[in-house]
Amino acid sequence: MDMMHAETLVQHLLINPFNRDRYQAFLARLFGEPAAPAVPPRASLDPPIVAYAPMGVYTDPHGTNIGLFWVEVETLAALSQSRAELRRSVALLLADDRAVRHALVAVSAREDGGAAWQLSWFAAITDSAVTDTTTAPLRRVSFPAGPAEVVRFGLNQLGGLCCGDVGKPSLLALDNAFRTRDLAEAFSGEYQRFYRVIKARMESPVSEPGFDESAAAKKCLARLVFRYFLQRTGRAAESLADEVPRLPESFFSNERITAEGERGSGFFDVLARFPFSPQEDRPFDETVAVNPEMLGNLFEQMLGSHERTSKGTFYTPRETVQFMCREALIHYLNQMLSKDPAHGVSEEMVRAFVYRDQESHPCLDEAALVSLAPFLDQQLADVRVCDPAVGSGAFLLGMLHELVQTRRLLRGYLPETQRRSVCRLKEHAIRCCLHGVDIDAGAIDIAALRLELALAVDADSAETATFPRANGLLKTGNALLDHDPEGAAFAWRRDFAEVFAAGGFDILIGNPPYLDSENMARMNMNAMRARIKKAMNFTRGNWDLYIAFFERGLSLIADHGVLCLITPDKWLSKPFGTALREHIHDKLVFLVEVGRDVFETAKVDAVITALQPKPRERFTLGRLHAGRHEPIRQYRGASLTAPYAFDFLFSPHLDALCRLEQLDGRLGDVATCENACATADAYQLKTILKDAGAKGALPDGALKVVNTGTAGKFANRWGKTPMTYLKDRYQRPYVTRATFCQTFSGAYQKRALTPKLIIKGLTLLDASIDETGGLVPGKSTLVIHAPYLHFLHLVVNAELTFFYIKEKYRGSSYNQGVNFTKHMLNNLPLPRESRLAASPYAKILSDYLVILHQETRLADAVRAFFVGLVNGLIYELYVPRACEAAGIKLYDHLGALPSFGPDTPRGERIAMLQQVYHRFQNPDHPLFNGLKRLNTIALVRVVRGALGRSFVAF
Missing domain, CATH: 3.40.1350 (Trna Endonuclease; Chain: A, domain 1)
Known part of the structure; x- marks a missing residue:
């Protein structure tokens, strides 16, 4: 055919x-x-x-x-x-x-x-x-x-x-x-064409000062499309042309032939070619027709990439909106039910009731519904919800649907006198329950139009649905400022006096603007930023704008209320979120990882956070993918400690991290990790840095200089790998001791001229040892001084340590590795009891690994064996019971290990290492069999499975 x-x-x-x-x-x-x-x-x-x-x-x-x-x-x-x-x-x-x-x-x-x-x-x-x-x-x-x-x-x-x-x-x-994509794209193209026509008609050389043609055109077009919605469904009798008297008749209908060969390019002509549905699409249920939700999507699209960035406005998908609305309602209903324990209703019963339409949730039993229906219906009628950055109204429409459909479900269990039609349920919700604030008047207009249409489509001839906008529940203003000289402030307690007379909002929900400090500075918002900071208590540092919405939101909800926001996840670990995390770590209701694909245009990893004003015992961790929620586990908020980084909570290996966290000691108890030098010192070092070239002799008193590029694993790569330092390249960089001591007389001199570990600050956790104090660490390196330097040399380079820090500080990722800090090392779990720390084995094995790193003549198998041996000893230190149960006793079977000093000839060193290697390669040796059994330990399998090829032994 x-x-x-x-x-x-x-x-x-x-x-x-x-x-x-x-x-x-x-x-x-x-x-x-x-x-x-x-x-x-x-x-x-x-x-x-x-x-x-x-x-x-x-x-x-x-x-x-x-x-x-x-x-x-x-x-x-x-x-x-x-x-x-x-x-x-x-x-x-x-x-x-x-x-x-x-x-x-x-x-x-x-x-x-x-x-x-x-x-x-x-x-x-x-x-x-x-x-x-x-x-x-x-x-x-x-x-x-x-x-x-x-x-x-x-x-x-x-x-x-x-x-x-x-x-x-x-x-x-x-x-x-x-x-639905083809229809959405076609309608978007026509919508934007009509917007340009209207905007051009409104532009005038004699326009009033402050008149915004773009905003006026958007408002005009939105109202035209809204009225057309009503007219197509038979609910509007007035002429559309009366809405915009400045537009000519040809704008609405004409005889022009379009590029597709169709007659008529006017507003009526074009829109008549599209199917229209006055109903909002729902998660997992779409109609191939123009619907009110497209107004929200078009609102975002018509901002353009620059304006979208400047306002931080991104449209939230309906599946995410539904999840947030439902979870907020569950918390609210549970809080209200908890005030009267006689109800005897569990949280799971409430969850089953709210998620009544999902096949994976069991239905609430009939007897419970009969007894609870009047109470639940009253709580849903009384709930006070607000979106403080309402945009085009996605969350208000989502909450409207949840409130109406939930109360509609209850109608069959209520006395006849208490039953209400869908239209009346919607009217009550819009009039009494749903509040919204936005700094953009155009966004408020679109949100109001969507709510009005949602009400109108369910009104029949017996009902006169009057949109209750005069009640003033949708407001224009800056939700973060009660007072603002620029006139954009919003006085919450004055404009929503009835809500605060009752204690505040039950639910505060939304998607606040994603403006970071750099964009705010670029947009000349520094003055507003200063005013917002002055009005806040824990909006500190280089904060993004949504941090202030967290703080303001907590101040607006009732004692039983919940704040539920979707934001970028940077605050989970970055320093600008530290004060916020400290304040809320014991107030979390849930944290849900959403990922990068939730928004079509905002390329950020997002997280949904729910908070309550008072401390609580536990919160829920979860993931949201394709609109489906996957709970991960419950976690004790009070167990989070300074600096309260939350990003590790989403590690797929959280159980292993928690087990390591339970150890009684930290590396900082026995040593101190510090930044090698201040930024000013790093630049000052450049002024005295010299290069001996590929073959030049070093002068007496020369101190070698290393940085992140040459501070290798176990041993440094000075002279083998060129060093790039502040854009210049050095083959064999050094400074003279006299000049260095004359230039630096404080902490930097002390750190440089004493024995230490030098650790790369970027990508990989590589630590080299400086036993004599003859290496000067440069920019972006860390140093550790400690009595047990050789022991820590083994610990810091172990695969278990890299796994812990990589998973614990997931938000500090850099080039598939981690941007390491002194805090990460100082807070590394470390058992207090260790035979290895004070034993001669620590120095011997440390020396072995330095030589193995330096000698290219040794086979890779020899290197791999000794690295594996050290990793095995570290596992034995961290999980001794598991190793003992598996019959692994590596330390006990080390036996006599030959040592060597600085004067031991090179060939003799290599021979010693090969001899030890062959001794331990005997299949009957207990150490050989112990290393083979390491993978039977659960923690070892988790670590090696997680690291894969990201851990580099050499």
């Missing part, structure tokens, strides 16, 4: 009321003769489905089974208001045949005889952890169909499936045919 005939077939199906024969013909053309269903039809059905017909099972070229169905619901309202229930019911239909996890379904309503219907694609969410068909979540995408619908995009996208051979479309092709 060619494309023209294919589109005719699809058009005949979609522009008419639903007809089973037409649908059957379409399925036959698309899939050939599908197999008969493997199971008989159901005798009973789950609401909202009142009738259904299984119409076959199609197997795609890759062996994937796809169910073909028609289902009928009772009312037109069920098509829009019962989407979650419909998804769950279809999932149960699929569960009858466990070989089927995807379905093509025609959904019609009995009320109008199928005049308005939908062609829906239900696909299993394949990246979900749920594998049981009975609980697998489904994603749904629908084409609206029927005589009143615009089916242009259905023709284009479904027509391609019907071309060519019968019965050949793959699962991927079907998934791609039910896509």
